[in-house]
Amino acid sequence: MHRPMLLALAPMKDVTDLAFLKTLKDLNSLPDYFITEYFRTVAHHKKMSPHIMRSIDENPTERPIYGQLVGHEPEYLVRDALNLMKHACAGVNLNMGCPAPMVCRRNAGGGMLRSLKAMDAALGALRDALPAGAFTVKCRLGYETPDEFERILPVIAAHSPDRVCIHARTVREGYRSPVHPKWVKWAAEVLDCPVVANGNIVDAATADAWVRLARPAGLMIGRAALRNPWIFSQLHARFQSLPTAAPTFRDVLHYIRRLHERTLEMQEHYEEEKHIHRMKKYLVYTARGLPDAFDHQMKRARTSRDFMHLCEDMLDNDTPFSLTPPEDTHLFAHFNTLLTQDEACLLPGIQV
Known part of the structure; x- marks a missing residue:
């Protein structure tokens, strides 16, 4: 039986908050699940952000929401994960992809990708602490180069997360490079859990390209959803071969x-x-x-x-609103390269 494509809102600091969740509900354009902005995990106990916690406690959408943690010390990640699970939280998401320099300097977010040992310890602690279905991971391909993913993915696989979302760029590439779908395709083929693709999904054509190139179980969309909040209802309709309305x-x-x-x-x-x-x-x-x-x-x-x-x-007029953003901007860059790529082939000899 063909499974429907999962759609998720990518967590973005200061903008994918409760106000935006409520707005998506108002517009009847909801993803299948949400991930909160990240909670900082630190050694000294710190009250978890009340602003972010409201997205969990007051979630009006009836869609699952996962609390996202950014940190690197296993015992404190577990402490905060267990605190989150006391709320109406579907699970916990470990952020191993944030490229913000301040986060990476603390060996958190994308900074975790520089140490397989630290990554292994954090993943193992969270897997042991969380029940089945409640542990998800969001990561990038590596810190410096995409081929680092060949060493990163086996570490992730060893801890059996319940879902993995891969932003198909490195930390160094940030948001302004083409994405590398072949590594997501590899992950989708070898992991036992659903794999969600993230990066440069801006419209139906780029979503279709991701499905063709990587065969993921789902797609995660951030910037394009802020620009065009109807993208979730549009893609749900497209994947069901239904017509979509064009906004003005x-x-x-x-x-x-x-x-x-x-x-x-x-x-x-x-x-x-x-x-x-x-x-x-x-x-x-x-x-x-x-x-x-x-x-x-x-x-x-x-x-x-x-x-x-x-x-x-x-x-206040009926001018059509383009579903595709202009590409000549630092906010939406190189997405058209997805449309011209051939289906990515698994590199020979790579196994998990």
Whole structure:
């Protein structure tokens, strides 16, 4: 029996929060599961971020949500994982891919990929502590070069995670290089758990390319979902051979209004500047594909009234909103290389 393609929202610091989850529900465009922004795991006990915890405790979507941890010391990762499992949490996700220099310097996130020994210890501790179905991993291919994955994947496989998501770039490559689907294909062929592909999925064509090139069990989408929040409903429809609606600028305006309301709800004590600053964090992605003047003026808005007037003046019309972002930007780079790649072949002699 053919399994439906899993769709997930990629965790992104400061933007894939409860307000965005609620907005996706408002727009009736939900992935199959969520992962929270990362909780920092540190040696001295620290209260887990109340802001992030709200995504778990107040999750309105009826879709599973996994709490994400970034850290490297096994005993403290286990401590925080067990704390998360006391909440309405589907499981725990270990972040082994974040490329932020501050995170990597602490040997966490993508920094874990530099030490197979440390990675092995963290994976083993979490696997022992968590019940079946509750342990997932998100990683990159390596720190410096993609072929490091040949040594990384056997370490992951040895601890039998319940799902593995692979961002098919290295830490050094960040977000601005082509992706390397052949390594995801290899992982999908040899791991016993579902493998989810991440990186450069911006529209239906790139999603189709990932399915063709790597045969993953699912796809994880981040930046493109902030730009086009209907991408989950569009891809669910596409994989079921159903028609999809094409959004207009007016639909984008509706999205912004809902997001504006949901972010407002998150503030216990309203600060207008803080509210508008958060909206700009979301809309820097949405602006790709809108008139250049929108991005320019949006970044300079200082009040909520000016911000919404700008959106209404420029977007309250039926101009079609392109489902594919422009590629000549630092936010969406090299995704068209997916469309021209041949099916990746497993490199000879590589086994797990």
